[in-house]
Structures are given as C-alpha cells and as structure tokens.
Amino acid sequence: MDRLGFQLPNFTRVSWVSDTARSIWEPKLQRVAERWLDIQWLAILSGLRRCSLALVPPQYFATRSEKWSELDLDALPVGMEISASSNFITSPINEKANRFALQVVVGRKQDVEEFKTFLDMDDQQTMGAMLGLPSCCIRFDQERQRQGFLDTIWHMSVASVPNYSGGSEIEVAGPNETNIFWQPVGICAVPHLPCRVDCTSTVQLGKDLIDIGKSAGYVDEMNWLSEILSWPVEWSALHGIAEVKTPVLKISTRTDATARKYTVRWKGASYPPEGGQGLKFPYQMMHTPYLTASRGFQRGLDNPVKILSQHKDIHAYDNDFSSHLAMDIAHEPILELVGKALTDRDRNVLDLGCGNGALLKKIHEAHPQTVLFGIDIDPAKIKRAQALNSQFADNFISGDMFENDLIWPEERRYAVALVMPGRLLEVDAAQAAKLKLKLKQHCDRILVYAYEDWLVKYGNLQKLADKAGMRLSDFDATVKVSLAVIP
Numbered sequence: 001m002d003r004l005g006f007q008l009p010n011f012t013r014v015s016w017v018s019d020t021a022r023s024i025w026e027p028k029l030q031r032v033a034e035r036w037l038d039i040q041w042l043a044i045l046s047g048l049r050r051c052s053l054a055l056v057p058p059q060y061f062a063t064r065s066e067k068w069s070e071l072d073l074d075a076l077p078v079g080m081e082i083s084a085s086s087n088f089i090t091s092p093i094n095e096k097a098n099r100f101a102l103q104v105v106v107g108r109k110q111d112v113e114e115f116k117t118f119l120d121m122d123d124q125q126t127m128g129a130m131l132g133l134p135s136c137c138i139r140f141d142q143e144r145q146r147q148g149f150l151d152t153i154w155h156m157s158v159a160s161v162p163n164y165s166g167g168s169e170i171e172v173a174g175p176n177e178t179n180i181f182w183q184p185v186g187i188c189a190v191p192h193l194p195c196r197v198d199c200t201s202t203v204q205l206g207k208d209l210i211d212i213g214k215s216a217g218y219v220d221e222m223n224w225l226s227e228i229l230s231w232p233v234e235w236s237a238l239h240g241i242a243e244v245k246t247p248v249l250k251i252s253t254r255t256d257a258t259a260r261k262y263t264v265r266w267k268g269a270s271y272p273p274e275g276g277q278g279l280k281f282p283y284q285m286m287h288t289p290y291l292t293a294s295r296g297f298q299r300g301l302d303n304p305v306k307i308l309s310q311h312k313d314i315h316a317y318d319n320d321f322s323s324h325l326a327m328d329i330a331h332e333p334i335l336e337l338v339g340k341a342l343t344d345r346d347r348n349v350l351d352l353g354c355g356n357g358a359l360l361k362k363i364h365e366a367h368p369q370t371v372l373f374g375i376d377i378d379p380a381k382i383k384r385a386q387a388l389n390s391q392f393a394d395n396f397i398s399g400d401m402f403e404n405d406l407i408w409p410e411e412r413r414y415a416v417a418l419v420m421p422g423r424l425l426e427v428d429a430a431q432a433a434k435l436k437l438k439l440k441q442h443c444d445r446i447l448v449y450a451y452e453d454w455l456v457k458y459g460n461l462q463k464l465a466d467k468a469g470m471r472l473s474d475f476d477a478t479v480k481v482s483l484a485v486i487p
Helices: 019-045 058-070 095-099 109-120 124-130 135-146 153-160 200-215 219-229 295-302 314-318 324-341 358-366 379-388 390-395 421-425 429-442 452-458 461-467
Strands: 012-016 051-056 074-081 101-107 169-172 233-238 241-245 249-254 262-266 348-352 371-376 396-398 414-419 443-449 481-485
Touching: 012 019, 019 051, 019 058, 019 101, 019 200, 019 219, 019 249, 051 058, 051 109, 058 074, 058 101, 074 109, 101 109, 109 124, 124 135, 135 153, 135 200, 153 169, 153 233, 153 262, 200 219, 219 324, 314 324, 314 358, 314 379, 324 358, 324 414, 324 443, 324 481, 348 358, 358 371, 358 379, 371 379, 371 390, 379 390, 379 396, 390 396, 414 421, 414 429, 421 429, 421 461, 429 443, 443 461, 452 461, 461 481
Parallel strands: 169 262, 348 371, 348 414, 371 396, 414 443
Antiparallel strands: 012 249, 051 101, 074 101, 233 241, 233 262, 241 249, 443 481
C-alpha cells in the first residue's frame, strides 16, 4: 500500500440506505454499541481480562462509576478523544458521543495503576496482554504502528489471502468474530484489530465476550450483533477516506491516504430484508419467483411441487425474517415454552397466523405426537405450509382467523394455541371478542408471543397482552413468550 504524505483529521459519518432501514436498525445498533461498552468491563469480572480500555461518553462514565465502585472496580480517565480511533478502542454509534469521549481504563485498583504505568511507557505488548488480547494480534498491530499505518484492514486482509500476488482488490470470508469493518461505530465482537480474518484466538475471544453479554442479559443485543456481522461488507480506501458499505448504511471515516483505491470485500452469509437493493457488491436484489404464462405453469398451479424455491432462506423470508438464523432465534423461546406446555397425551396444536408453517414444522419435529393445525389469510403461504407439512395438509386453512369457523368444530380441542396478541388490536372490538371466546372454549392453553416491532411499539409483551385483553402467566417484563389466560 503506497501512502501519500498527509493525514486527514479523525472523523466518522453515517448515511442510511433508506428511512426504513434506519428506523429498524438505528435503535438496534445504538443498543448493541452501548451494551458492548458494558461487556468490556464485565469481562474483567469473569476473569477473561485484567483491564478494559474504551472510549466512553462522559454521561456513560458518570452513570457507571457507582456500579464500578460496588463491584470493587476502579476507573481512571487517561485521555480524551474527539472521535473514534483504533488501537484497542471502540466508541458508540451516537454521533454526539463521538465528538467528545473519555478514554477510560477499568479494572481492579492495582491492575489500573499497573496499566497506567505501562501506558505512560507506551508498552503496547504488556497493555495488550492485560486487556486479554491475542499475542499474535498485538504483534501485528505493533508492526503496523511502527510502519506508521492508521488502518489495518488492508493488511489483515492481505495476510488472509493465500499466495497474494498484488492488486488492489481482495475478497475475504471469515467468522463473524473477526469482522471489524463496523468498528468505527462501536459494532464488533472483539476490542482489537485482528491479525487475520481466520485468527483462531480472536474468534475464541469474540465468542467468550458474546457469551458474557448473553449471561449479563443482553441476549437480544448479542443476537443482533451476530446477525449484523454476518452481512456482506465492502471497505474501500482512497485519498485518506475509508468508505464502509453495508446493506443498511455507509460509514465514512479516516484511513491512510493513498492515490490508488484499495478495496476489500467481506462475503458475508446473510442479508437483511431492509437492506439496499442493487447489482453491485455488497447490495443484492431480492429473489422473487419467475413468472410465466405458459400452459405448463398453469398446470403446475394445480399440481404444486414440494420444492418451492432453491433460495436457502425462502422459508425465513416468507415469514418476514432476514435469515434462517434470525427466524431460529425468534422461534427458540416459543419452541421451549410449547415443550413445557405439552404432555405426552396432548396432540392438537393450532397456530393462528401460521404463515408458511415453518414454526409448526419445528414443533412437530420436537414433539412427534402433535397434530398440526394452521390458518393464514395469505393463500400462497398456506399452499407452502401444506407442502412443508404434507401429512397435515388438510389441517391448514386459508382465511380470516376472525371470521372463519372451520378451525373451530364443536368436537375439537387444542392442547396449545399460538396467538400474536397484536392481531387482536388490528380488528374491531366485536371481532376480537369473538376470537377470544373461541380460544376460551376450545383451547387448553394459550401461548402468546411478539416479535421486535410489536415489543418496541408497546414496550413489552405484558403491556401488549393487556391491551389485547389477555393476562400473562409470566409477568416478567423481559419475556417475549408466555402462557396467557383470557379473563
């Protein structure tokens, strides 16, 4: 990488691909970045590292000081930054916080004092060890600093390409934990700059830190983090400006000044439905079925095949999830509670608004004694649900759950009925009351759940259920799934 003889002032700017992407992902990114600051020092309590070093907004420092004291941790401001920088440091996505942030060391009193001594000596090797960083990555960063580089993205990528023979464009793929392209806005799984995209020590550190976050109650944030880091990213550098293009936003920040454009493409493994569409990397065009008016296509409508699409995430997209991973994460607590609610004798399970039947299929795989029933207003999704659950095809009905009485024959009882209470708020009171009466008459247990959009709108599942006229068995404000009764 041939550099020019200047450096731009440090800066970070963010622009979104659409208002929709921003409304969905900006609050999530903010929460991930804030929780990441907590994980930095929580790792000290778990014994993973002796100290943490991070850029934090002054308000964060003020609100956490008392908590650190309670946990017998010391915090020492050792500098002030105008914007996010590299070298073991991250900062939140909030732009106001980025303009002024404190560089803070947290740890046991003796460790903080020792770290400050090594900081004054600029002993990067010892500081890195106290921060719990891989020795190979510490040496890598030291070498780049010795050579005067600001950014290590290009060097990390070159080191990961076998038999690299030159050129200014590289394509790489690696575990989510080594994806540091989002680091300028505080979204990362590790607090350092990896030496390679396949650095095993970095991967293990990232997994350990994510586990610490989940243990601290940040399950949603850690799942969002894993999803974000699995997206494709393009990093490019020219004239001292780095552009990081992601499916939902573009980050502009400072890098080494070059007259030649350098590009790194991180392949990624999933793509969000809110992501920008385009023909050039990292953007994608959403896959849609081919249309035809041929006689063969018309005959096919009368004889649908079981293989609906070759796209690996079709079932997830069909249910408005960004990927199989995102769908599995959302379904996991529902499956767990269904398992607790069922007995060996229980059989009938009803999903009101079943979509393409992917959730019911998982329930049957876990509990083969169950008989599946579903209703959805979208006839195309019901056709796919019948194909996906072919042995119960006759039990899937296309229609309005509030008006269709075919799912409520007098002699049938359901062991468990799955209901998203927000649906009761989308109709008038008489229709909602009619459905709630059917649930009381025909169902042994009612399981309610909600996904992120409804939880954000109403605050939590309990408030949503109350609004819909249902009472939760579990009054924990953090739950997304609960059994419920209808008064």
